[in-house]
Amino acid sequence: MSDKIPEGSLIYNRYQIQGVVGQGGLGRIYLALDKTSFDERCAVKEFAPPEDYHPEQIKKARELFEGEAKILHDLAHDQIPKFRAFFEEAERLFLVQDFIEGKTYKELQKEGYLLVEKEAMQLLADLLPVLDYVHEHNIIHRDISPANIIKPNRGEKPILIDFGVAGKLGGETIVGNPLYAAPEHRDFSDRGNCFPSSDLYALGLSIMVLLTGERPMKCRERSYRLELYQKYKFGDRLTKILDKMLAEDPIQRYQSAQKVFGDLGPEYYGRLQTTVVGGRLGTSKELIWKAIAIFLGVVVIGGLLVVVPPQLEERRINNIFNSSVKEARTAIALALNKKIERALQDSETLMDLQNAYGEIGENWQKAEKQLENAIEQLNKIPQKRAEVYLKVQKVLPAYERDLQALSLLSDSLELCYNATNTMTAGKLSEEDRQEVRASFLQVGENLNQIPSDSSFRDRADKLGQICNKPPI
Template sequence: MALLRNRFRVTRVLSDEGGFGRTYLAEDLDKLNERCVIKQLAPKFQDSWALSKAVDLFHKEAQRLQQLGEHSQIPTLLAYFEENNYLYLVQQFIDGQNLLKELQQKRGYSAKEIREILLDLLPVLKFIHERGVIHRDIKPQNIIRRKSDGRLCLIDFGSSKQLTAKVQMPMGTSIGSHGYSAIEQIRDGKAYPASDLFSLGATCFHLLTGTSPFKLWTEHGYAWVQDWQEFLKNPISDELAEVIDKLLEKDVKQRYQSADQVLKDLFPKQTSLVKEANYPTNLQQTQPTLLSRKYTLLRNFFLLGSVVLLLVLGQFFYQQSGRLELSISSSFGKSNQNSNSETITPEPSQVPLQNFYLAKTFKSPDRSVLSIALAPNGKTIVSNSGDTIKMWSLATGQEIYTLKGHTGRVNIIAMTPDGQTLVSGSEDKTIKLWNLARGQEIRTLEEHSNSVNAFAISPDGKTLAIGSDDNTIKLWDLTTGQQIGTLKSHSSWVSAVAFSPDGQTLASGSRDKTIKLWNWAKGKKIRTFTGHSQTVTSIAIAPDGNTLVSGSDDKTIKLWNLDTGEEIRTLHKHSDQVKAIAITPDGYALASGSLDKTIKLWNIDTGEEIHTLKGHDGIQALAFSQDGKTLVSAGLDNTIKVWRVSE
C-alpha cells in the first residue's frame, strides 16, 4: 500500500474483517516513525442501510476516540480522513497483548488478579460513562495490557454509542458480542452504563473460569448467568462472588448502575493489613491480599484506590507547604460539607496510631519528592518530580499520568477539596491549575517575582493563598484566576501558609522565625507568634480551629492557642530540622517529619509521643487519609512511603 496522506507507512496487516475492512500496523513519519494503527473502512456489501450504518459507526468511532483519547488508557486519535474512496482512522498503537491471548497462555486468572483487573478498568468505564459514552463491546479481545507499565487499555470504540435519552438501535438490530453483551443490548438494541458493566462481569467470568460466555450463550442463552459459579475451578471469596453476581444480573434494574457502585463494594474488601514484606517496593505493585473477617470493621472504614480518573467525592482537605530549601508539609482538616461523601471520620480510639507500619514504597523515577497530595477519596497520590507532576494509584503503585508545563522545579502541590483541580507552584515563579480528570492545564498565574514554595487552598475551594520568596502572600480567586490582594508583613520569604477550617483566617510562617495570623478578606494582620529560633518550615491548624501547630529548622514543633497567640507547649524529640507536619482529620494526633530520618506521631492534647516511624530519609512532606488510617510521606531519598494502621 502506498504512503497514506504522505505521512503513514503501512508495515503489516493486523486483522482482516472481510467485508468490512482491514486494520494495519503502520509508522507515522511525522513522529519519527512512531508506530500507529490504521483502520480502513472498505465495505463490500451493497445493502444501503448496512453501508450507511458501517460508515456512521466508523465516523462515530473517530469521534469517540477524539473525545476520550485524553485518557491514558484509551488510544488517542491521530487522524481521520478519506483517500482513494476509502475512509481511514489512525490511532495510537498500544504495545501489548489482549486479555484473550493472555488467558490462552495463563489458562486462568486468580481471584486476586480479577480484582486487579476490576480496579484498573472500572475507573476507565467511569471516565467514559461520565462523558456520555457507552462502549457496548467490552470483552477480553478489546482489553490490552500495555507492556510499558502493565496498565489495561480499552480499545475498539467502533460499537460505542453516545448516551442520550434513548440509546437504542432500530428494531431487530443489536450491537455487541453475544455472551458478553447484556440482554437489553442484544434483544432490544438498548444500552446503558449498566450494559457495559454486564460485559465487564462476563469478561471477568471468562478470565476466572476459562469458559467462553459466547459458548454458554449459544447453548443456554442467558441461563448461564444464574449458575456461573458452577464453572469455577477454584473457590473465591463471598465478597468477590457477590460483586460478579450483581454485575451479571439479567435484569438491568437489579444490576450495578455505575462503575462507582462497583468500586464502593470492592475497595473496602481490598484493604490490606499485611506487612511490607508482602509488597514489592517498586511501581509494579500487586493488589493486596484479602482481609480476614476479623478486620471487617476496619476495612469498612478504609477507602483505598485508584485512577482515577478521578472525579472525587467532596470532602475538606487542605495542604500547606515549605520553602525553597525543600521545606514542604501537608495537613488536612475536617470538611464543613458532608455532601455525598462516603468517607468516615473515626473517633480517636478507633485509630491505634502506635500500630502504624510501612505498607508500600513507591520509587520516584529520578528526583527527590518535595511535595505530595492525597486525593480526598484516598485512592490516588500526586507528587512532584523535577519540573513535572505525577499521579499514582495508591492501590497498585502504578503511575497514572504525568503533567508537564513548568520550566523549573515544582516545589509545592495541593488539591482543591473536591479533588478535581490540582494547583502547583514552581521555581519558574508561576502557579498552574490543572484539571485532574483530563490531565490538562487550566490556567497559569504569574505575579510573583521569585520562586513559589508554599500555598494553601481555602476550605470552600475558591481562594488560593500563595507564599513566595518575595516575602509576600498573594491571594487569588481560583474560579476566575484573578488576583484578590497581597499581604505584606514578613521580613523574609514565606515558607508555609494554612487556612483555618472555617476559612476566615490565614496563618503564615516565614524564614523570619515568626508566624502571622491574618484576616485575609480584609487584608489585616491579627497577631504575630514568636518563639522559634530558626525558620518556620511548616504550619497546620487543627480541625477544631483552636490550635495552630508549627514545625521549624530549630528541631522543634510548637503548639499555639490560635485565639490568644500563646504557646501551649513545645515538642522537641527530633534530632534534626523538622520539615513537615500533618494533623489527623479528627484532630487527635499530629505527625512530624524530620531530616533525622524519622516520623513521630504525637497526642495533640497531651504532647505525648505515641510512636516513631523509621526508614525514610530526608522527609519533606506528610499527608493523612481522610479516615486517619493511612499516612503518606515523601522525601529526598526519591521515595514515597505509605504507612497504615494495623490492629
C-alpha cells in the same frame, strides 16, 4: 473488500504502511510509522466493508466507523487509544490512533492464560475508572469482551479498545459481540436498549470467563455461576461483586462503575470505605442441616425441627413432580417455539445463521438450564414414594434425551458462530484453517449424537444442512 495497501506506501503524505496487523468484517488495521513524528508507531484503521454489502449496509457501516472516530476524538484517557487523525484519500477512509503493543485477553486466553482471583480484582480496579470516564461522557461502549481489552507489553494498565459500536446514552443500539452482551442489549424487540449497567454486565462476564475458561453463555446462568464460585473457591467479596454485575435485571445491577469500585475494598483504592452488603447464602453447616431437614421431611420453625404429617409430605412430593413436569414442558416448548423455527428455516448460509445466533442461542441456553433444573428436581423424589417415583421413571428418560440434545445443539451453534467469525476476519493462517475444520467436524459429531426420537432431531438436521459445507 478493497485490496490491502502495499508495505512501504505513504498515505496522507505522512503515514508509512508497515503491514497488516489486524482484520475484521469492516476493514483492516495497519501498523504505520508517522514520518512527521520521528517514525512514531501508530495504528491506521481502513474502512473496507465486504464487496457483497448493499448500499444501505455500507452506509450504516460507514456511520459506525465515523462514529468511532468522533468518540475517540472527544475522549482523552490514558487507557483509551489516542486519536491522531481521520481522513479520506483516494476514495478510502482512514482512522489513525495510537498503536498499543501487547495482546488482547482473548489472545492470552487462547494461549492458556487464566486470571487468579487477585488479578481479577486488580483488572476490575484498573478498568472501572475507564468505564466511569466513558459513562461520564454519556457514552456506552456496548462491546466489552476479552477481545477488546489489551494487556500492554510494558506492564501498564489495560487498554480498552474498539469503540466501533459505542454510542450515546438512550440511542438505539447495535450489538457488538452477543456472547458478552447484557440481556437488555440483546433484546431486539426493545431495540436493544442499554445503559452503563450493560457495560458493567459485559465486564463482569469477561472477568468470569477469564477466571474460569468457561463459555460466556454458560457463565450468564446464575445457577451455573454458583457452581463455579464453589469450584474455583472465589472469595465472598469477588462473588458478591460478580453476582451483582451479572444480575439479569439491569435495575438489580450496580448502576455505576463507581459503585462497583467502592465494593472492591480499601486495598484497591487507598482509603477505608464502609460497604453494607445484604443477603447471605448461609454457612456450610447451615446448608447441610437444611439439606438433612428436607431429606427427612421436616421443616425448621424458630430453630426447632418439626415433623411434617404424612399427608402433607405426600402432597409436597406430588407438587414437586407436577411443577417439575410443567417446567420441563415449558423448557422444551421454549426451545421449539415458532420464532426459533422460523429463524432456522430462514437461515440458508452460515452468515444467515450469524444474524440469528443471538436469538436462537439465548433461547436454547435458557431452555437447557430450565430443563436441567426440572430433571434435578425429579431426581430428588425418593424411591420410597413408589407411586410418584414410578411416574418419574416414565417421563425422565425422554427429558434426559432432550437435555442432551439441547446441550449438543447449543455447543454446535456456538462452534459455528466462532468458526464463521474466524473465517470472516480476513486472511487465515493454516492454524486458523485447521481450527475451523475441527470446529465443523465437531459440529457434525455433536449432531449425529442426537437420537432420532428426540424432540430436537429436526432442529439438528436443519443446523447440519447449514453447517455441512464450510467454505474452506
